[in-house]
Structures are given as C-alpha cells and as structure tokens.
Amino acid sequence: MDNAATTRPYEDVLDTYMNVNRSYYFNTASIHQAGREAAKLLEASRRQVLDLMGLGNHECIFTSGATESNNIAIQSVLRHKKPFGRTMLISELEHPSVINVAEAMKDEGFNVRYIRTLPDGTVDMRHFAELLDDDVVFVTVMAVNNIVGSIQPIEEICEALRQYPRVHFHVDATQAVGKIRMDYSEVDSISISAHKFHGVKGIGALMVKEVKTLSAITYGGGHEGNIRSGTVNLPGAAAMARALRISDEELDGSYTRVTAYNRRVRAALDGLHAIQVQPSGVPHIMNISFTGAKGEVVVNALGSHDIFVSTTSACASKLKKLNETLLAMGNAQPVIEGSIRISFSSQTEDMEVERLITALHAVHNEIGDVLK
Numbered sequence: 404m405d406n407a408a409t410t411r412p413y414e415d416v417l418d419t420y421m422n423v424n425r426s427y428y429f430n431t432a433s434i435h436q437a438g439r440e441a442a443k444l445l446e447a448s449r450r451q452v453l454d455l456m457g458l459g460n461h462e463c464i465f466t467s468g469a470t471e472s473n474n475i476a477i478q479s480v481l482r483h484k485k486p487f488g489r490t491m492l493i494s495e496l497e498h499p500s501v502i503n504v505a506e507a508m509k510d511e512g513f514n515v516r517y518i519r520t521l522p523d524g525t526v527d528m529r530h531f532a533e534l535l536d537d538d539v540v541f542v543t544v545m546a547v548n549n550i551v552g553s554i555q556p557i558e559e560i561c562e563a564l565r566q567y568p569r570v571h572f573h574v575d576a577t578q579a580v581g582k583i584r585m586d587y588s589e590v591d592s593i594s595i596s597a598h599k600f601h602g603v604k605g606i607g608a609l610m611v612k613e614v615k616t617l618s619a620i621t622y623g624g625g626h627e628g629n630i631r632s633g634t635v636n637l638p639g640a641a642a643m644a645r646a647l648r649i650s651d652e653e654l655d656g657s658y659t660r661v662t663a664y665n666r667r668v669r670a671a672l673d674g675l676h677a678i679q680v681q682p683s684g685v686p687h688i689m690n691i692s693f694t695g696a697k698g699e700v701v702v703n704a705l706g707s708h709d710i711f712v713s714t715t716s717a718c719a720s721k722l723k724k725l726n727e728t729l730l731a732m733g734n735a736q737p738v739i740e741g742s743i744r745i746s747f748s749s750q751t752e753d754m755e756v757e758r759l760i761t762a763l764h765a766v767h768n769e770i771g772d773v774l775k
Contacts, residue, residue: 497767552688606639
C-alpha cells in the first residue's frame with residue numbers, strides 16, 4: 404500500500420529489460436554496427452514515450468528519473484532566462500526535488516514566490532494570476548500531488564500563461580503518469596520516473612519543447628544532446644517505453660477499480676473517532692490522519708499487520724519537519740503529525756484492500772488511548 408513511493412514492475416517490463424541487456428548491451432554511442440543497432444532501439448523507445456504522452460512536438464531526454472529531470476529543467480532554464488527576468492513561481496505542493504532546487508537557485512540571484520494552496524490541495528489560481536508579472540520567467544506546478552493526490556489545473560495554467568510568452572512552464576508529472584490522462588501539449592517541459600508506473604528504477608525522462616532552453620548541469624561525453632552525459636541506460640529506456648504502453652492500455656480499467664477501492668476504504672473509516680481523511684484527487688492516493696498519534700507509530704503498527712504505508716513522500720520521510728502540502732492546505736499540527744499515506748496501484752487486488760481495512764480498524768483500536 405505504498406505505491407506512490409514505487410511500484411512493482413510488470414513482468415513484461417522485466418522481460419524487456421533482461422532481453423535488451425542480453426541482446427543490446429552495446430553502447431548506443433558506439434559507431435560500430437552493434438552500437439548503431441542499440442541506438443535504433445533507443446530512438447524507437449524515445450519516440451514511443453513521446454507518442455504515448457501525446458508530445459509529438461516535444462523532444463525526449465532520458466535521465467535517471469524525475470529528480471534529475473527536475474534539476475536539469477529548473478537549473479538550466481533559469482540560467483538561460485536570467486537576462487529576461489529573475490522570478491520563479493512555484494506551488495507549495497512540490498516534491499523536494501523541485502522545492503529544494505528552487506530554494507538553492509536563490510543563491511544565483513533568483514526570486515522564488517510560492518503560489519498559495521486551496522483547502523482541497525490545489526493551487527489558488529486567483530493568487531497565481533496576482534503573482535504573474537513581466538519579471539516571471541519560470542513556473543512549476545506538479546500534475547498530481549504526491550501526498551494527497553490532488554489534481555492540479557495544468558490546462559488552466561497553460562491558458563493563463565499564453566499572455567506571458569517568456570515564461571517556461573515545467574510540470575513534474577511523476578504521480579500522474581499511468582493514473583490519469585492529462586494534456587501536456589502546451590507545457591514546456593515534463594518530468595517522469597518509470598518506477599512510478601511499473602517500470603524499473605534508475606530511468607526517467609525530461610520532455611521539452613525547445614531543447615535550446617536547456618544546458619548541461621553535469622558534464623561528460625555529450626550524450627542525450629549534450630544535456631545529460633553518461634552512457635545511456637538503454638535497457639531501462641526500452642523497459643520504460645513498455646511500462647508506459649501497458650499502463651496506458653490498462654489505465655481506464657485500473658482507474659475504475661482503484662476508485663472503488665478508495666471509496667471502500669473511506670466508507671470503512673467514516674465515523675471513526677479522531678480519523679481525518681484528506682480531500683480526494685486521484686483515487687490511487689489517500690492521506691489519512693490518526694489525530695493525536697504520530698504517523699510513524701501508525702506506520703509501524705500497520706507494519707506489524709504486514710500492511711506497508713508511508714508518512715510522507717519516501718524522498719522526504721527522513722526530514723524532521725511538518726509536511727509542506729498538509730500545512731499549505733491549512734491542517735492543524737496534530738493532523739499533520741498523525742498523517743499516513745496509502746497508495747494503490749493498477750496491481751492492487753481486492754483481497755489486499757480488505758486486509759488494509761481490517762488492519763486500519765485493528766490499529767485504531769490498539770492506539771485508541773492516544774487519539775484525540
């Protein structure tokens with residue numbers, strides 16, 4: 404029940420990964436025949452990713468994952484845009500691989516302004532409009548929040564930015580891909596990680612409209628258009644394309660099934676003392692608070708029932724501070740401290756959901772004395 408952290412790879416994806424390792428283990432930058440064959444497979448995988456994402460007018464740069472993709476997009480585009488403006492607008496809901504980079508760019512003379520959050524976990528579009536001015540050169544808002552699953556108004560933001568052609572709009576789509584369909588065609592750059600939609604770890608992509616706005620943030624042999632040097636992970640790229648295709652084919656059925664799971668868990672918790680469930684977004688992510696307890700205590704208690712959930716993003720779970728998303732939504736400190744994240748996937752089964760509900764009720768009884 405921690406699929407927002409990572410998912411189990413599809414068997415077909417693992418087969419693809421292993422077969423490419425066996426038959427196309429050559430370096431895609433090599434000029435001999437075997438290298439050229441490997442390069443063909445790489446380009447076919449690149450085209451498939453773009454086609455499945457509906458991004459025929461974008462280019463795809465393979466990376467190690469969304470963290471690297473976010474870093475490349477934010478650092479390089481801001482430096483490219485510096486002569487035209489110094490202000491970046493960012494939602495309060497972003498992953499640490501966006502927030503921490505944005506904060507670091509202050510040292511290079513950039514201004515970071517945060518878009519307020521509505522109680523339902525979406526960005527406040529009225530405040531966004533107030534923040535827009537001619538000094539803004541970069542906007543970043545994630546497609547789906549990784550803590551509560553709120554779906555952000557990406558198309559509405561694109562519409563608002565048409566009056567500001569200098570602005571580069573970046574979207575971290577890590578938690579959206581394979582879960583909901585969204586139109587990214589007007590977005591300037593998009594980050595994804597394969598392991599979030601049943602691919603393997605260590606491979607992701609940055610899709611960008613204009614590659615000339617990007618530059619390397621690490622240096623090497625000039626791979627991936629001199630944007631991301633290092634021997635390309637061809638098995639991972641091919642496996643990611645395969646995972647994306649399967650996820651796309653199964654999306655509608657998965658969405659319907661997971662929506663039913665989400666509603667079943669919410670109904671099972673309805674009326675329980677000191678339990679607060681955050682507003683819904685994508686059905687794959689639920690955030691629940693055992694108010695008065697600590698999230699870590701609830702996670703460990705559920706773990707004793709062989710149910711594995713998280714307190715926050717796995718990438719931020721070791722940080723000793725209140726979660727930014729829940730804070731921005733206006734939640735009180737006891738609610739934030741007692742929160743856990745449950746996340747389903749397309750592979751979640753009916754029996755697992757029943758075990759989850761049983762365990763949630765058992766833990767509620769076990770720690771009932773501390774709940775407020």
